[in-house]
Amino acid sequence: MTKKISVVVVDDSALVRSLLTEIINRQHDMVCVGAAADPLIAREMIRELNPDVITLDVEMPRMDGLEFLSRLMRLRPMPVVMVSTLTEQGADITLRALEMGAVDYVAKPRIGVSNGLQELAGDIVDKIRVASCAQVRRLAPAPAAAAAGSPATPSQPARAPLPRLSTEKIICIGSSTGGTEAIREVLTPMPADAPAIVITQHMPPGFTTSFAARLNTLCRIQVSEAQQGQRILPGHAYIAPGGHHLRIDRSGSNYVAVIEDTEPVNRHRPSVEVLFKSAAHVLGPNAIGIMLTGMGGDGAQAMREMKDAGSYNYVQDEASCVVFGMPRMAIQAGAAHEILPLTQIANAVLNRLASSPAGVRHRI
Known part of the structure; x- marks a missing residue:
């Protein structure tokens, strides 16, 4: 039994x-x-x-x-x-x-x-x-400054500006259980001139506003909840509002955020599937996909569509996940180019961007 x-x-x-x-x-x-x-x-x-x-x-x-x-x-x-x-x-x-x-x-x-x-x-x-069945880790003692109430600051050293990046590139992140801390780990190393980042984290209404505000105090890029029709710009990260889907669309020469209150997809709203499908259809090879910790398989098939459309995709490895559900399904779908520990994903993305000629469209 x-x-x-x-x-x-x-x-x-x-x-x-x-x-x-x-x-x-x-x-x-x-x-x-x-x-x-x-x-x-x-x-x-x-x-x-x-x-x-x-x-x-x-x-x-x-x-x-x-x-x-x-x-x-x-x-x-x-x-x-x-x-x-x-x-x-x-x-x-x-x-x-x-x-x-x-x-x-x-x-x-x-x-x-x-x-x-x-x-x-x-x-x-x-x-x-x-x-x-989640992987839990021992909490390290708080540093003296943090214990005294000092505001948190990014611990990463300043990074030189990225060389002539294509402003078309957009990083797309999907996550669920354990994702709030995983997203922080990916966003805090990003320099102020990083490509635009769009994020779907499974969250109910009322939480994403605080989540975005908290990240904004820790990051060099500007972090906010996505708004309907908002231009998606470099140096910014946009989080799907709780209870709403986020997808990317084009308006003339610009990429814009589209917020939808439509039916849940894969039982979720916001759904990673919705964001990643729009990335596949609208961004194609100008997308970089990142799948982080989470339960279930939301976004796995759409991440494969992103790969087929020319994006380059990173998936968090099992050892560093709180729950290895969504990453496992993305790997099984053949969506991953690289499977990395959480702590290595941001630098891998930045190194790839820095070594890519501006405007080059990668199709792998």
């Missing part, structure tokens, strides 16, 4: 603990082995029960969720799914939690919690399943 995924729920709301316990116990492949009202109780439960996954609220008595997560990921790393309210502050806190090593998050409704969580039940248990 297959072992069930064991889960400990940590939330100060008795209602939320009861609802999550019931949702988890309805599944044939998981069981809630404990529910704690605060992190100190949870700490003892984790020691005693050794769960596969914990769900963790943010605002709790005696110790907030972020402090508990920080200690947990330094001393006893394990898969964590955050439960965060869908607010601007909640989004910022959730992004900090993902930086600390949380695998994923659930956007807990502010009102109508009972009905809201039941509607999210499928999403919740899917994220628990993904978390149970």
Whole structure:
């Protein structure tokens, strides 16, 4: 008999603990082995029960969720799914939690919690399943400056301007679970004159604004949520708004962003498939594709279409992925030119751009 995924729920709301316990116990492949009202109780439960996954609220008595997560990921790393309210502050806190090593998050409704969580039940248990097989890493101690509250700055040395790049080149990135930190790893080395970057990260409404703003403070390029009809320009990165598809189109001699509220594709909105298909059709050999960590296969076939249209594609390797789903499917689809550790992808892209004559269209 297959072992069930064991889960400990940590939330100060008795209602939320009861609802999550019931949702988890309805599944044939998981069981809630404990529910704690605060992190100190949870700490003892984790020691005693050794769960596969914990769900963790943010605002709790005696110790907030972020402090508990920080200690947990330094001393006893394990898969964590955050439960965060869908607010601007909640989004910022959730992004900090993902930086600390949380695998994923659930956007807990502010009102109508009972009905809201039941509607999210499928999403919740899917994220628990993904978390149970995710690769988690020990959180390194914070540097003294960071601990003192100093603003983060890019750690990479300044890079010389890229030689006469074609302004037509556009880098297209797709990611899901684990993608927020993977995207940061790719974007922070990019120089101010990097080609335009368009990104689809699976995120709900309300989170991508904070995600873009956070990246904008860390990067030399300008990072923002994509807007309808916006010109796609070098030195900028554009993130698909949560709950909307992003695709690329042409308007005269310019590339522009198109934002659509159409049906989900591969169960996702935004979908990597939509972005990558538009890149294949509109950009052709002027595209560079990057597939990062994520569950499922969204974007894999479209990335192969990009390759067939002449793009050059990079795929994150298994060892550096939180979840090796989307990259695996892209590799199986024959979409990858290079399979690299996350830390090598940005430099590989920049070195390729620097060695390519301006305006040359690569077809491989």
